[in-house]
Amino acid sequence: MLDGTLRPDRRHGVDEPTAEPGPCDPPAHLSADAAAVWKRLSPEMISKGLLAPRYIDTFEAFCVAVVNMRKAAAVLDRDGLLIAGYRGQPITNPANTEFGRYSRLMRALGGELGLSPVATAVIGRGVGASTERTPDTSAARLLS
Secondary structure, three states: OOOOOOOHHHOOOOOOOOOOOOOOOOOOOOOHHHHHHHHHHHHHHHHOOOOOHHHHHHHHHHHHHHHHHHHHHHHHHHHOOEEEOOOOOEEEOHHHHHHHHHHHHHHHHHHHHOOOHHHHHHHHHOOOOOOOOOOOHHHHHHHO
16 A cells, blocks of 8 residues: 555645735846746746745746856866866866756755755645644455
């Protein structure tokens, strides 16, 4: 028998907090690339209640992280994982460090904003919902 299903009766009446709706336009100071990320993702996020005015700073940081991760990836594509050091020896391209840093930041901020499959599943179950399992008595009834 499987445990951990997302049945509505297992939510135990947990109400998810909702943010006040309002304008969620990209800040004027965003770069064109970061604004493009904003415009691509924000309509769906707004429609699902994942983006509201109080989350704009976090979403801005996410959009900038996406752009910086892509820039680091472009440098890695152009120059490779190894480059010549100051003495000519092969060293790890510093863009690899930046790629990892911005990827982790993007993943962390995306998780906060509900932008990953795992975060979406957690939001769907209700953050803070009781993890206490209720025994499924239907199987016991069938066996008795």
